[in-house]
Amino acid sequence: MSSSVPAELKYTKEHEWVKREGALAVVGITDHAQHALGDIVFVELPKVGATVTCMKPFGTVESVKAASDLFSPLTGKVVEVNPALSKAPETVNQDCYGAGWMLKIQPSNEAEFNQLLDDKAYGALVNK
Amino acid sequence: MELIFEKSRKGAADPYFPKEDPAGTRKAADVLGKGALRTEPEDVNKRLALPELSELEVVRHVLGLCRRQVGIDSTFYPLGSCTMKYNPKINEAVSRMPQFAGMHPLQPDNTAQGTLQVLYELEAGLCHVTGMDAVTLNPMAGAHGEWTGILLIKAYHDSRGDGKRRKILVPTAAHGTNPASAAMCGYEVVAIPGTDDGLVDLKGLEAALGDDVAALMLTNPNTLGLFESDILKIQKMVHDAGGQLYYDGANLNAILGVARPGDMGFDVVHMNLHKTFSTPHGGGGPGAGPVGVKKHLAEFLPVPFVKKTGDTYAMSSDRPKSIGRVGAFYGNSNVYVRAYTYFRTYGKEGLPEVGKHAVLNAAYVLAKLQDTYTRPLKHPCMHEFILQPTKEMLAKGVRTLHIAKRLIDYGYHPPTIYFPLVVSEAMMIEPTETESKATLDKFVEAMKKIAKEALETPELVINAPHSAPVGKVDETKAAKDLDLRFCACE
Numbered sequence: 001m002s003s004s005v006p007a008e009l010k011y012t013k014e015h016e017w018v019k020r021e022g023a024l025a026v027v028g029i030t031d032h033a034q035h036a037l038g039d040i041v042f043v044e045l046p047k048v049g050a051t052v053t054c055m056k057p058f059g060t061v062e063s064v065k066a067a068s069d070l071f072s073p074l075t076g077k078v079v080e081v082n083p084a085l086s087k088a089p090e091t092v093n094q095d096c097y098g099a100g101w102m103l104k105i106q107p108s109n110e111a112e113f114n115q116l117l118d119d120k121a122y123g124a125l126v127n128k
Numbered sequence: 129m130e131l132i133f134e135k136s137r138k139g140a141a142d143p144y145f146p147k148e149d150p151a152g153t154r155k156a157a158d159v160l161g162k163g164a165l166r167t168e169p170e171d172v173n174k175r176l177a178l179p180e181l182s183e184l185e186v187v188r189h190v191l192g193l194c195r196r197q198v199g200i201d202s203t204f205y206p207l208g209s210c211t212m213k214y215n216p217k218i219n220e221a222v223s224r225m226p227q228f229a230g231m232h233p234l235q236p237d238n239t240a241q242g243t244l245q246v247l248y249e250l251e252a253g254l255c256h257v258t259g260m261d262a263v264t265l266n267p268m269a270g271a272h273g274e275w276t277g278i279l280l281i282k283a284y285h286d287s288r289g290d291g292k293r294r295k296i297l298v299p300t301a302a303h304g305t306n307p308a309s310a311a312m313c314g315y316e317v318v319a320i321p322g323t324d325d326g327l328v329d330l331k332g333l334e335a336a337l338g339d340d341v342a343a344l345m346l347t348n349p350n351t352l353g354l355f356e357s358d359i360l361k362i363q364k365m366v367h368d369a370g371g372q373l374y375y376d377g378a379n380l381n382a383i384l385g386v387a388r389p390g391d392m393g394f395d396v397v398h399m400n401l402h403k404t405f406s407t408p409h410g411g412g413g414p415g416a417g418p419v420g421v422k423k424h425l426a427e428f429l430p431v432p433f434v435k436k437t438g439d440t441y442a443m444s445s446d447r448p449k450s451i452g453r454v455g456a457f458y459g460n461s462n463v464y465v466r467a468y469t470y471f472r473t474y475g476k477e478g479l480p481e482v483g484k485h486a487v488l489n490a491a492y493v494l495a496k497l498q499d500t501y502t503r504p505l506k507h508p509c510m511h512e513f514i515l516q517p518t519k520e521m522l523a524k525g526v527r528t529l530h531i532a533k534r535l536i537d538y539g540y541h542p543p544t545i546y547f548p549l550v551v552s553e554a555m556m557i558e559p560t561e562t563e564s565k566a567t568l569d570k571f572v573e574a575m576k577k578i579a580k581e582a583l584e585t586p587e588l589v590i591n592a593p594h595s596a597p598v599g600k601v602d603e604t605k606a607a608k609d610l611d612l613r614f615c616a617c618e
Contacts, residue, residue, distance in 0.1 A: 036552060039604040041607035041608045042608075062607075064603040064604055064607055065545075065546040066547075066549050067304075068549070090604070
């Protein structure tokens with residue numbers, strides 16, 4: 001089964017996506033990731049104001065199968081976390097690119113954007 | 129099945145606690161002192177709301193629960209990575225001898241010579257099978273052993289003024305306790321990738337090694353059930369970089385009596401006695417996670433330890449550079465009596481048969497099933513192996529979870545599933561050495577029937593189990609809304 005990889009997003013090889021929203025970057029996990037994890041039962045996110053570092057863990061996602069680290073695609077400051085996920089973590093399964101978003105980051109290193117994968121490169125990684 | 133609380137009938141049994149001294153001669157407050165009395169005015173029986181049943185009803189209830197238990201004594205239990213071998217009943221008989229069962233950890237050494245001798249000789253036996261120079265029996269369980277072992281490595285680096293080593297390397301396929309133990313000791317955990325063949329990626333290891341690395345944690349055979357054939361190269365790379373090599377004893381059963389972590393270059397090893405030495409598993413435990421070390425780490429081992437002078441044994445804490453105590457007393461000694469019994473039952477000649485048959489049994493089942501399911505790793509397996517559903521099964525909507533649940537209908541405990549995480553839809557099967565060929569053949573037959581069902585009647589597999597006391601459970605709800613309480617209060 002092929003995973004959805006929207007063309008307008010950027011990706012990490014650890015299966016997070018990033019979307020530019022003005023000066024901010026929105027972060028979530030990909031369709032491939034949510035499918036591989038199965039039913040998600042818990043999402044642990046950092047507090048607003050926390051600093052996240054490029055390709056270091058910023059939280060965990062737990063499914064009925066396993067708990068996995070979430071990796072930050074960018075370095076920066078967390079300005080918003082998705083409040084819906086603490087009560088309804090299954091939103092990540094239902095709408096991973098929309099209502100299931102996780103963080104909004106104020107990025108501090110513009111150059112890191114260039115290291116992210118585009119839809120073609122990420123699609124090649126997961127839909128081989 | 130009704131809970132015992134639901135079966136309760138008011139007045140069926142006498143209250144558990146009398147309200148006052150039955151003879152009526154003394155008041156509780158006079159005996160205990162007023163300060164010791166609870167302030168709640170309620171009747172204690174009402175507050176506890178314990179179930180009330182006759183003795184016969186209790187016996188039937190407990191026997192009913194026993195009948196629903198699944199364990200190695202009732203069925204084949206191929207739970208990969210857990211080594212669910214049969215625990216010989218002689219272990220229980222010996223550990224229940226009053227000379228062991230009646231011991232107290234605080235009684236004088238000269239009244240505990242037998243128990244101390246068992247502990248001392250068990251240490252020697254564990255040294256012998258792991259190739260280490262010294263063993264501590266202090267840790268209470270495997271993860272406690274890991275934590276102790278990592279503290280020993282830290283003490284070693286600190287003693288040499290080598291304080292900049294802040295990282296511990298762990299393969300991506302490792303058991304979750306490895307990174308957890310390293311993190312508990314304050315280390316940064318760095319994941320080492322595996323090759324497509326399922327072994328440690330030497331290039332990835334090379335890139336991660338440096339003067340900031342304290343240790344590499346590894347188990348061999350690894351968590352994919354494969355022997356790390358580059359282990360001597362790996363140990364040289366780690367040691368040349370100034371790091372220590374830690375052996376997770378999770379998979380020791382596969383090499384028991386045949387190969388030794390010490391000879392592979394490992395500096396520290398913890399052993400899960402419940403896996404390899406037939407002591408009780410989990411839950412009912414209690415556990416035991418002895419740690420063995422090479423000479424250069426022995427002075428840091430925790431206290432106390434058993435000291436032998438002439439023919440006399442004594443507990444000692446005379447180890448000045450020790451990391452200190454990691455438990456109140458010297459481990460769970462009655463678990464050690466069981467492990468010791470196992471050792472003495474097999475002896476030097478018998479132990480290698482354990483490792484050999486564990487591997488043979490796994491290789492046999494794999495050979496029988498590799499054409500029915502997908503075999504992701506081509507290397508010969510050791511004591512356990514991984515299968516996946518075939519593409520055709522997945523196309524019918526049958527996933528690993530469903531196959532595992534369907535096995536319950538055939539009377540088996542399911543294998544470990546979705547571990548290791550690096551293999552999608554993994555089923556990890558470990559038959560252990562204590563199963564006969566007849567049992568393995570029946571299991572193979574069941575797995576083949578399920579494979580056929582997955583293609584022909586997938587709904588039957590997807591909705592399993594059909595015969596268990598509890599049907600398909602909502603695992604998402606169980607994880608999210610876990611509620612283990614029962615309230616009998618009105």
